[in-house]
Each structure stands twice: as C-alpha cells, then as structure tokens.
Amino acid sequence: MMNLLYIHTHDSGRYMQPYGYPVPSPNIMELARESVLFRNAFCCAPTCSPSRTAMLTGTSAHTSGMLGLAHRGFSMSEPRHHLSFYLKSQGYETRLFGVQHEAADAGSLGYGVYSNAAMKGKTRTDTDKENASAVCRFLREKHEKPFFVSFGMFNTHRPYPPVDPSIDPDYILPAWPLADTPANREDMAAFMSSMKIVDECVGRVLAALRESGRSEDTLVLFTTDHGIAMPHMKCSLYDTGTGVALMMRYPGNPGAGKVRGSIVSQVDVYPTICDILGVEKPEWLQGVSLLPVIRDDTPVREAVFSEVTYHAAYEPKRMVRTDRYKMIVHFDWHNRVVPANIDASAPKSVLVENGYLDTVVPKVELYDLLLDPVERINLAGDTKYSEVNQRLSRMLREWMEETDDPLLKYQHRVPKPKGARINLLEDIDPNEQHFEPQDV
Numbered sequence: 001m002m003n004l005l006y007i008h009t010h011d012s013g014r015y016m017q018p019y020g021y022p023v024p025s026p027n028i029m030e031l032a033r034e035s036v037l038f039r040n041a042f043c044c045a046p047t048c049s050p051s052r053t054a055m056l057t058g059t060s061a062h063t064s065g066m067l068g069l070a071h072r073g074f075s076m077s078e079p080r081h082h083l084s085f086y087l088k089s090q091g092y093e094t095r096l097f098g099v100q101h102e103a104a105d106a107g108s109l110g111y112g113v114y115s116n117a118a119m120k121g122k123t124r125t126d127t128d129k130e131n132a133s134a135v136c137r138f139l140r141e142k143h144e145k146p147f148f149v150s151f152g153m154f155n156t157h158r159p160y161p162p163v164d165p166s167i168d169p170d171y172i173l174p175a176w177p178l179a180d181t182p183a184n185r186e187d188m189a190a191f192m193s194s195m196k197i198v199d200e201c202v203g204r205v206l207a208a209l210r211e212s213g214r215s216e217d218t219l220v221l222f223t224t225d226h227g228i229a230m231p232h233m234k235c236s237l238y239d240t241g242t243g244v245a246l247m248m249r250y251p252g253n254p255g256a257g258k259v260r261g262s263i264v265s266q267v268d269v270y271p272t273i274c275d276i277l278g279v280e281k282p283e284w285l286q287g288v289s290l291l292p293v294i295r296d297d298t299p300v301r302e303a304v305f306s307e308v309t310y311h312a313a314y315e316p317k318r319m320v321r322t323d324r325y326k327m328i329v330h331f332d333w334h335n336r337v338v339p340a341n342i343d344a345s346a347p348k349s350v351l352v353e354n355g356y357l358d359t360v361v362p363k364v365e366l367y368d369l370l371l372d373p374v375e376r377i378n379l380a381g382d383t384k385y386s387e388v389n390q391r392l393s394r395m396l397r398e399w400m401e402e403t404d405d406p407l408l409k410y411q412h413r414v415p416k417p418k419g420a421r422i423n424l425l426e427d428i429d430p431n432e433q434h435f436e437p438q439d440v
Helices: 026-034 048-058 083-089 125-141 182-212 268-275 291-296 346-353 382-401 408-409
Strands: 003-007 036-042 093-098 113-115 145-154 218-224 244-251 258-265 304-310 315-323 325-330 364-368
Touching: 003 182, 003 291, 026 182, 026 218, 036 218, 036 364, 048 083, 048 304, 083 093, 083 145, 083 258, 083 268, 125 145, 125 182, 182 218, 182 346, 218 268, 218 315, 244 268, 258 268, 258 291, 258 304, 315 382, 325 382, 364 382
Parallel strands: 003 145, 003 218, 036 258, 093 113, 093 145
Antiparallel strands: 036 244, 218 244, 304 315, 315 325, 325 364
C-alpha cells in the first residue's frame, strides 16, 4: 500500500514560485516539476478550520459542522469522517507533526501519535523547523504499516518573522490588490521571509523522504488552506481568498510534471487520495476524484463552491464559480465590510485610516472572469447577464439544498455553538475581546 505525506501551510494562497509569483521557493518549485500541479484549485472556505475540515472530511464546511474556528469553540459533527480516522481504519499508521486546525484537541482526529514542538520560549520559525526535523526522523525509521503523515507549518500565518536580509522591500511588489506603498512592500517582504522558512522545511522533509527510499511508494500532497492574510484575500470569496496551491506527486503519476487548468475543489482531494492509495471511498464524500484531470485535464465539475459563516465575526456568504463566471451572495446583509474578519496588519490599518469602512458591500455580486479577472465590475444588475444570473443562482441554491446548508433553515442567523467566542460586528480588530452574548 502507498504512504501519504500531507504537507500544508497556513494562509499561503498561491503566492509562491510555481504559480508565477516572484516569491523565491526553490524546493516547492522542484516538487511542482515532479508533481501534477492544479492551476485552478479552490478551497471550500477561505477561513482556517472550515477549509481544512472540508478537505479532510471530503464534505462542505457546513456539512462537516465546522462553521467557524476550532480554537473559538466550533467543532466538526463527526470526527470519524476525518481522513486520519479513515486511513487508520484501513490499516495506516497515522502521525501528526505540527499544526492542525480541525479540532481544539488533535487527539480527537484519529492520529495514532501526534506531536508538536513546544511553542513556549520559541519562535514559530523554530517550532516549524523542529517539527520538520521530527518528520525527517520519522521518515528515516522503518515502518511495518503504510503511514499517513500530516506535517503542518505555522508559516505563512501572521505574525510574520522579521524581513530576511536577502529580501529588499524596495524591489518587490505588494500582493494584488494592495497599493504599492512602502508599508505594503515591507509587509510583503515579511510574507516572503515567512515563505522562505516554509520552503526550507519542505526541502528538508522531501530530502529525508528521498533518503529513506520511500519516495517510490509515497503520495506527497502539498497545499494550503486559503488566501494570504491580507485585505481582500483571507476570508473573502474573491479568487484572491479562495485560490490555493495544490500539487500531488506519486509513483506512476500520469500528470507528473504537468500543469492542469480545470477548476477543482479541495473537497475533491479526499476521493482522489482514496483512488491513488487504492482504498475504498467512504459513502459520505461529496467531492469527485481528480484522476481524469490528472490524466489529461478532463474537467470533472462544472463549478466550485465556497462559503463563510463565522470567522472572528458572523459574516454569512456563499459563492459559486464556473470557468467563466462567479456569483457571491451575502446573507444577513448589512451593506458594509466586517473589519474583524480581516487579520490585523499594516495594509489593513492603512485602508481603515483612509475610509475603507465606508465601503458599500452589495448583496449579490456577479463577475465575468474572462473579461474581468480581477472581479471589479459587478454585473448582478446588468440585464445582459440575466440568464447567467439565473443559472448561477439556481446552481448555488441546488448545492445549498443538496448539502443541507443551515442558511436555508435559519436564513439570516445560524446559531453558534454554546461557548463559541464571536466578535461584535463593530470590532475593528479580531483581537478585541468584545464577544457576542451566547445564543439562547
């Protein structure tokens, strides 16, 4: 049986070398050239716990029960649907090294052994590097059973490390759509420094896998949870928030060294893993296997879907995206941005200081991604797009019905679980301790 090595980052989107961005990441680039790379992969939710839980249960975030953040009191309804639990039932040795964001207690996820280098007194960079070393030691050991190893890094989550001396902020460009200012260049340089740490850890782990002789019987999956932690990205349903890196390397891969352009969802990763590992797919999966895409870029889905219900604050919204069009619907619409759902940063501060909170948010957004790939021209009220509007509205509604979306039941206010901590809508910073009262 084939092993599975799952390598994942925090808040990276596609900002790395294999996706064309000038963010040096040579080890990830080497992995990409040996893998099938999905150019148009999208997460199921542009927030940490819902995104990861959706991918690792093979269901939408709301179907899994993960409507918010695990460390803020949300949890999945059936932990045994987690990939670790399932592979353990199929005879796999399961290990977690480092970050996971699917449960407050990693032990509930089915990992036979889990470990995380202690954060106390150490930087997050040191923690990631120590966990990488632990993965390397594990890979070099002999194993009687096939293994599933999850290696999660804190980088590239905020706070970023100090800017690496090799990166000069004066000669880089901030991530789009942020303004080209000194503060934003400095912030992007810090992100690039964080990615440099990720790349070093990836390189060390892949070298250990190669040295162990297990490269020839191991599926390597590399991905992230959602877009980077900057305004208009993380927690947004624009492509800058939902677009993710996704690549797979395994022996006999017909797509090795190829780039595939068909749209795919992270909910499709679970059934694809089952097919590659040769294990039966469980009945609860909502995704579809990506083997046809891997083989010759044959599309397997007409659209991808993504969602937000809770992040730091309540902001229910849903998205459907085809190759050409995208629709975003805001539920509990209140006509303005929710600043608590944007991570604190220098770019955010500049926007807030210059009137960003006065931005009017439309209830429905419709974009023609061929003519407007940057999603600036809202066509929801354009009669020329009435047929497109109706088709995407129908597709979104049918998906919500098929997946039993709680928004259909509660309309404007999905209850949060008892004890969950949710910021008030007027909070500017998610770190403010102004939590909503408990639901009755």
